[in-house]
Each structure stands twice: as C-alpha cells, then as structure tokens.
Amino acid sequence: MEAIAQKIREAAKKLLSEGKVDVVIGYAKGSVPMREYPYFAYTPEEAENLTWSSFCCNNLALYTIRRPGRMAVVAQGCVSRNLVNLINENQIKRENLYVIGLNSPGMVDRRKVQALFPGKTITEVIEEPEHLLVKGQGFEERIERKKFLRSNCLTCVQRNPVISDELIGQAGPEGHGGNIDNVAAPWEKLIPAERWAEMQETFKDCIRCYACRDACPLCYCYVCFVDEAQPQWCAKSQDEADVMTFHLLRAFHCAGRCTDCGTCESACPQGIKMRRLTSKIEKDIRELYGYRPGMEIGAQPPMSLFKPNDPQDFIK
Amino acid sequence: MSHKILAKDKLDAFLQGLCRDQDLFAPVMKDGKVGWAPVTTAAEALWEFSNSELSPKDFFFPQTECMMRFKNVQGDPQGMIMQAEPALNKPRVLLNIRPCDAKAFQVLDMIFVQDEMTNDLYWRDKREKTTLIGLACNDPCPTCFCTTVGSNPHGTTGLDVLLTDIGDKLVAESFTAKGEALLKELPEVTRQDLFQAGELKKAAEAKITSGVAVDKINAATVMELYDAPLWDRVMESCLNCGTCTFCCPTCHCFDIQDETQGEAGRRVRNWDYCMSWLFTMHGTGHNPRGTKKDRVRQRFMHKFKYIPVKRGGEIGCVGCGRCVQLCPVNIDVRKVVNDMNA
Numbered sequence: 001m002e003a004i005a006q007k008i009r010e011a012a013k014k015l016l017s018e019g020k021v022d023v024v025i026g027y028a029k030g031s032v033p034m035r036e037y038p039y040f041a042y043t044p045e046e047a048e049n050l051t052w053s054s055f056c057c058n059n060l061a062l063y064t065i066r067r068p069g070r071m072a073v074v075a076q077g078c079v080s081r082n083l084v085n086l087i088n089e090n091q092i093k094r095e096n097l098y099v100i101g102l103n104s105p106g107m108v109d110r111r112k113v114q115a116l117f118p119g120k121t122i123t124e125v126i127e128e129p130e131h132l133l134v135k136g137q138g139f140e141e142r143i144e145r146k147k148f149l150r151s152n153c154l155t156c157v158q159r160n161p162v163i164s165d166e167l168i169g170q171a172g173p174e175g176h177g178g179n180i181d182n183v184a185a186p187w188e189k190l191i192p193a194e195r196w197a198e199m200q201e202t203f204k205d206c207i208r209c210y211a212c213r214d215a216c217p218l219c220y221c222y223v224c225f226v227d228e229a230q231p232q233w234c235a236k237s238q239d240e241a242d243v244m245t246f247h248l249l250r251a252f253h254c255a256g257r258c259t260d261c262g263t264c265e266s267a268c269p270q271g272i273k274m275r276r277l278t279s280k281i282e283k284d285i286r287e288l289y290g291y292r293p294g295m296e297i298g299a300q301p302p303m304s305l306f307k308p309n310d311p312q313d314f315i316k
Numbered sequence: 317m318s319h320k321i322l323a324k325d326k327l328d329a330f331l332q333g334l335c336r337d338q339d340l341f342a343p344v345m346k347d348g349k350v351g352w353a354p355v356t357t358a359a360e361a362l363w364e365f366s367n368s369e370l371s372p373k374d375f376f377f378p379q380t381e382c383m384m385r386f387k388n389v390q391g392d393p394q395g396m397i398m399q400a401e402p403a404l405n406k407p408r409v410l411l412n413i414r415p416c417d418a419k420a421f422q423v424l425d426m427i428f429v430q431d432e433m434t435n436d437l438y439w440r441d442k443r444e445k446t447t448l449i450g451l452a453c454n455d456p457c458p459t460c461f462c463t464t465v466g467s468n469p470h471g472t473t474g475l476d477v478l479l480t481d482i483g484d485k486l487v488a489e490s491f492t493a494k495g496e497a498l499l500k501e502l503p504e505v506t507r508q509d510l511f512q513a514g515e516l517k518k519a520a521e522a523k524i525t526s527g528v529a530v531d532k533i534n535a536a537t538v539m540e541l542y543d544a545p546l547w548d549r550v551m552e553s554c555l556n557c558g559t560c561t562f563c564c565p566t567c568h569c570f571d572i573q574d575e576t577q578g579e580a581g582r583r584v585r586n587w588d589y590c591m592s593w594l595f596t597m598h599g600t601g602h603n604p605r606g607t608k609k610d611r612v613r614q615r616f617m618h619k620f621k622y623i624p625v626k627r628g629g630e631i632g633c634v635g636c637g638r639c640v641q642l643c644p645v646n647i648d649v650r651k652v653v654n655d656m657n658a
Contacts, residue, residue: 030646032459037646038553058645063553115348119365121457137455207370207379209558209589211644227594235575236586237380267644269369269559271349 001127004102005052007168008074011100012047015072021098025060026050026074033125034110038063050074053127054108054145057266061085061217064092071097076104078152078261080161081294082217085257088299091220094163101164103172106146106153107262108132111271113148116141146176152262152275154178162295180260183279198276199244205270206243208236212274213250215267218257225249251277256285256303259294288314317495320502321509322479322486327358334409334498338447341375342411343368355411363481366457367414367636371565375410376421376442377428379562379587383438383572388581398583403441412451415471415478416462416634420565421448422474423634426627427568438585447494450475454516456523459637461650464527467634469520470513480513487513528653530631533620541621542613546655551612553645554591560615560639560647561589566632567615569595590614616652 012024028039028049036055040063041047052074060073061082075083080101086092114122117136126133131142155178160171187195210226213219226234226246234249235242251274260282264274285291288311289302302310322330334340335356342361344353350368352375355361382401389395421443428439453460453469462468472478476495479486487509490496533541561567571588574581588595591612596605605611623632633649640648 031648031651032640032646035646040549040552058553062555111348118345118348119350119362121366123458207558207562209562210592211555211557211559214555214557215644227592229594229597236571236573236588237575237584238586239380267555267557267559269563269642269644 001053004169005050008052008100009047009050011166011168012041012050012072013044015098016041016047017044021072022069024072025063027052027056033122034113054105054132055110057107057150057263058215059217059261059263062215064097065217065220072100073097074100075161075164076102077156077158077160078259080163081158081259082261084162084294084297085259086217087297088301094297099161099164100166100168101161102168103170104159106149106156106176108145108148109150113143116143149176150262150266151183152260155180155183163297180279181283183275184283187280200240202273202276203243203247206272207270208243208246209269211267211269212264215263218254247277251281254278255281256291256301257293258282317490318499319505319510320488320499321505322488322502324484331356331358338407338409340409340411361412363412370563371420371638372410372413372417373420373565375446376439377568381438381585382582383585384583386581388576388579404445407445409447409449411449413448414453415450415469415475416467416636417565418448418450418474419467419471420634423566423630423632424568426630447476448474449477449479452478452480454481454520456520457637458526459640460524460635461527461637462635463521463524465631465633465635469524470517480516482509482512482516526650528650529657530620530653532657534624538621541617541656544656547609547613550647550652551609554608554612554647555645556591556608556611557644558589558591559642559644561591562587563638563642565634565636566619590618616656620653620656
C-alpha cells in the first residue's frame with residue numbers, strides 16, 4: 001500500500017508543479033484508525049499528505065461535481081465509473097478531469113474489524129501485504145485482510161479504472177469472488193409482506209442524517225426531493241412512512257446509475273445496509289437492459305432512454 | 317452529599333428498588349452496538365463500555381416529538397384548536413450514563429430553560445422527572461477530550477449519583493436530594509474505597525491525551541474567527557450531512573411542523589441541523605447561510621464562540637468524541653478548534 005501511496009504522491013506533485021491541474025483530490029490519513037478522508041492538495045507540499053490504504057472508502061467523484069477548474073482525481077474502479085457517469089450525465093467535462101487511476105485492492109469494512117473486538121477501542125491498524133495488524137488497549141491481533149472487505153468490494157466487478165490518464169502501479173485482477181446477485185436474491189424469494197418486514201428491519205435504525213445521500217456521487221440534485229419545501233413532499237419526522245419513503249425513492253433515483261461503490265454504507269453512522277435495496281436494482285438493470293453503469297463514456301443510461309423493444313413484462 | 321458502597325452482588329436488589337415506581341434505562345449491547353434500552357436487572361445493563369454510539373439526549377429531546385394535537389376541520393367549533401399532549405406519566409432513571417453526557421444536559425438546561433419566557437416545558441418536564449445515575453469512565457477512549465472542555469471522566473455535573481467501579485464494588489456518591497434518597501439504605505464507604513476511587517479518577521484523567529485549547533478563541537472577536545481563512549479548508553470535504561449533529565449530546569436545533577392526515581392534526585418538532593441548507597432557508601428564498609462554508613462554520617462557532625459568549629463562558633461541547641468517531645469524512649473537532657485557536 002505504501003508503495004502505491006508514494007506513487008500517488010509523486011504523480012500529484014508532478015501535476016501540481018507543472019500546473020496541469022489546480023487540485024489533486026485524493027485520500028489522507030484520518031485522525032482515527034480505519035478512517036481515511038477526502039483530501040484536496042493544491043501544492044506539491046500538500047501532495048505529501050496523500051495516502052492509500054485499506055480504508056479509502058469515500059467516493060471522490062462526489063467532489064468533482066460543480067467544481068470549477070482542472071482537477072485530478074485518485075480513482076479506483078468504482079470512483080472511475082462514477083466519473084464516467086458524471087460525464088455521461090453532463091455534470092463534469094472530461095477535459096477538466098485528470099484521472100489518476102489505480103486497481104482497487106478492495107477496501108476494508110471498519111465495522112467488521114470492530115465487531116471482532118466488541119466493546120474494545122482500536123487505537124491503530126497497521127497495513128501488511130495480506131494482513132492488518134490491529135492494536136488496541138491491551139490487545140494486538142493480526143487479521144487476514146480479505147476476510148474483512150466491505151461487502152460491495154467482495155462482489156466488485158471492476159477493480160481497475162475504466163478511464164485513466166495515468167495508471168498507478170499495475171492493472172490488477174478483477175473481482176473478489178463474491179456475486180452481487182446473492183445479495184439481491186433473498187428479496188426475490190420473499191412475498192410482499194415479508195419483503196416489507198425485511199425493509200422495516202433494514203432501515204429501523206435510520207436517523208435521517210442523510211449521510212448516505214450526501215456521500216453519494218449520484219445525489220447531486222440542487223434540491224433533493226426530501227428537502228422540497230414548497231410544497232413539502234416528504235414529512236420530516238421519524239415516522240416509518242417518511243423514513244422508508246426517503247430510502248425507497250432514493251434507491252429508485254439511483255437505478256441504472258449506482259456503481260455499487262459502497263460509500264453510502266461506509267458513511268452511515270448507524271451501519272445500515274443500503275445495498276440490500278441497491279443490489280436488487282443493480283441486478284434488475286443488468287438483467288433487463290444488459291447495462292452496467294459507468295463502464296463507458298457515451299453509453300446511454302437505460303432509464304433515460306426509450307427503446308421500442310425495452311422489456312415490458314413488469315408492467316401489469 | 318454522601319458516599320456509600322454498592323456491592324456488585326447487591327446490584328439486582330438496588331435495581332429492583334429503582335424499577336419499583338420508575339422506568340429504568342441503561343446502555344446495553346444490541347446488534348454489536350451500544351445503545352440505550354429498558355432494563356430491570358444488572359446483567360442486562362452494560363458496566364464496561366466506552367459510551368453509547370448516539371447520545372442519550374433523545375430521552376429529553378426526542379428526534380420526533382408531538383407537542384400538540386388538533387382536529388383538522390375548518391368550521392368545526394372544536395376544529396383547529398391545539399390540545400396539549402399529556403406530560404410524562406412516570407418518572408425515569410437513566411443508569412450508567414457517562415459524565416460527559418450528564419454535563420451536556422446541564423449545558424442544554426441553560427438553553428432550553430433560560431427564564432420565564434424561554435422555558436421549554438417539553439424539555440423541563442422530562443428533565444424534572446428523570447434521575448441520572450452516572451458511571452465514571454475509568455478507561456476513556458483516544459477520541460475523548462472532556463477534560464479540556466470543562467468536563468471530566470469522573471465528572472459529577474448534572475448527575476444525581478455517580479458510581480465508580482473499584483473492582484468488586486461501586487462507590488456511590490450523591491449530589492442531590494433525589495440521589496441521597498436512592499442511596500440511603502446502602503452501607504458507608506471506607507477511606508480505602510474513597511482513596512481507590514480517587515486514584516482511578518487520576519488515572520482516567522491521565523489517559524486523556526488529546527484536547528482542544530480555547531484561550532485565543534475566547535480572546536478573539538466573533539468577526540475575527542468568522543472571517544478566519546481556516547473555514548475554506550474545513551468545509552472542503554464536509555458532506556453537509558447530519559451525522560455530527562445527530563450523535564452530539566449538546567446539539568439541540570429543531571424544526572416545528574404541523575402535520576395533518578384526514579381529520580387528525582399534530583404539531584411536531586423534529587431534530588434539525590445547521591449543516592442542512594433548508595434549516596436556514598427563508599420563505600422569501602433568501603438563505604443567510606447559503607453556502608457549505610457558512611454551514612460548517614456555524615457548527616464550530618456555535619459551540620466554541622457563540623455559546624461561551626452568551627452563557628458565561630460555558631462551552632457547547634463536552635468532549636465525548638462521538639463526532640470524531642462517526643464523521644464520514646473524518647472532520648475532527650479537535651483539529652478544527654485548535655486551528656481556530658491558532
């Protein structure tokens with residue numbers, strides 16, 4: 001990881017010192033373990049703060065939206081797919097973007113690591129090639145990295161960047177062995193009442209902080225439907241109907257656009273598994289329209305396009 | 317007021333006494349997370365934990381609270397007239413609350429209950445009917461910084477009773493008549509017990525190694541801080557989500573709305589948050605905090621400048637570190653405040 005981080009820093013320094021971009025958007029080491037954060041380097045000196053680790057969980061494509069000037073973005077597979085999405089949706093211009101691409105090792109779910117040490121405080125996590133050395137107050141344990149990947153990284157199909165102006169390290173393998181259809185499949189077996197019960201259980205802890213929406217590079221509406229006030233479409237209380245309206249409508253708005261980057265789940269302070277919804281939508285779009293979002297510049301998103309031979313069996 | 321001893325094998329009897337005429341709540345482990353729930357026995361409650369993931373402020377300031385109800389029928393003599401909601405019908409006890417969270421309620425008392433006119437009966441009713449039994453922190457987290465914002469891992473502010481775990485028993489100290497009454501049947505402490513509790517306090521304080529300094533913030537004018545260049549960098553990664561606000565024990569902003577469904581109507585107040593542009597949006601379309609920078613700045617200025625200026629130096633932060641742990645983009649309040657203080 002450190003070797004990759006060093007190459008990112010070198011690339012960023014070069015871009016900034018040559019004046020090719022105004023800013024390099026990457027990750028910096030967080031002040032708490034397992035929480036790297038989006039970092040904006042404007043000078044070669046600031047580029048020294050860039051890092052790369054198992055905990056780069058924010059989707060940096062978010063920060064390119066409505067940002068003026070030329071910018072470089074550190075982009076693993078999913079981030080690059082969201083950049084392509086934003087280009088296709090006319091939100092950013094390819095010529096203003098410099099993609100520092102790299103193969104994603106798969107990011108680690110800090111909640112899965114924490115679950116190994118219930119009630120204990122982790123004070124440091126040290127990266128090793130295949131392992132993480134987890135240290136805390138009165139304990140130290142070496143864990144196998146790949147067993148603690150975020151669930152979306154386990155089912156990832158695109159670890160390499162789909163666009164890049166510069167590749168850091170080598171292009172690597174795709175996939176981590178998981179199958180996203182297995183996340184979606186349980187829904188399909190349920191009758192509607194059971195499905196509703198499952199959704200209630202999934203979202204019962206939601207506090208409507210909207211971290212999932214605000215971290216998502218698809219959610220760039222000037223006014224989100226839950227923030228519409230004249231008239232107000234969705235009430236503000238913790239009533240289940242309002243909470244569910246938010247999550248269900250947001251998921252539908254992401255149909256044919258979600259790259260399964262997992263930033264919503266990583267951002268959620270309550271550990272809610274939004275992918276239970278989005279995985280089903282991803283599967284439907286893929287099976288009905290043969291489409292994976294963000295794979296190709298110029299591709300036309302199926303939800304924005306009508307074709308006479310579109311599948312219509314679901315219209316009853 | 318008094319120092320007593322609560323043996324761990326007598327906890328269930330003590331809790332039974334608490335439950336007799338009151339609802340008893342404590343931090344419990346649920347789905348791998350520490351949260352608050354009703355308990356009746358000592359085994360259900362947590363006695364070794366850092367803190368609940370979210371603050372217990374919703375016991376007094378629920379995320380959604382119905383304030384009044386009305387019949388939504390124009391022209392009906394009973395229509396559109398607000399009816400008061402019943403007050404809390406049973407007293408409550410919060411057991412094993414951490415001193416930082418109890419201190420937060422004392423800060424919020426100053427805001428919700430100021431004088432005759434600013435006197436929030438919803439907050440006050442629940443506060444007056446709730447007893448707080450604290451559990452001293454013997455093992456603060458690396459994200460804790462309470463000692464630098466006027467709180468303490470063994471702090472007593474806002475508590476009726478503080479329990480200190482000294483091994484096979486707890487030292488129980490009361491600070492109010494309510495607390496005194498709860499402890500009256502318990503045996504007296506020995507000097508050795510008190511000495512041990514004192515040593516644990518010193519050790520806990522020593523474990524808090526990070527903090528904030530506010531001396532220069534106090535000396536600076538509001539406008540100097542407001543116009544400081546640091547906000548341009550602090551706001552960069554901020555998502556403007558509500559995580560920091562909603563997990564915070566002292567954040568207390570709300571929005572009041574009237575909701576109707578058929579003939580049923582209610583006036584409800586919900587948590588709101590300064591990171592949301594909608595929070596300050598005027599009906600005219602003007603927004604006095606129209607940019608992300610304005611909103612991010614507000615949260616830190618409110619806690620570390622506006623509240624101290626208006627409340628006699630009291631800081632609007634108790635150093636619990638929840639926002640440090642939960643912010644999706646690791647905006648660390650300690651760093652921000654130390655930059656403000658630079």
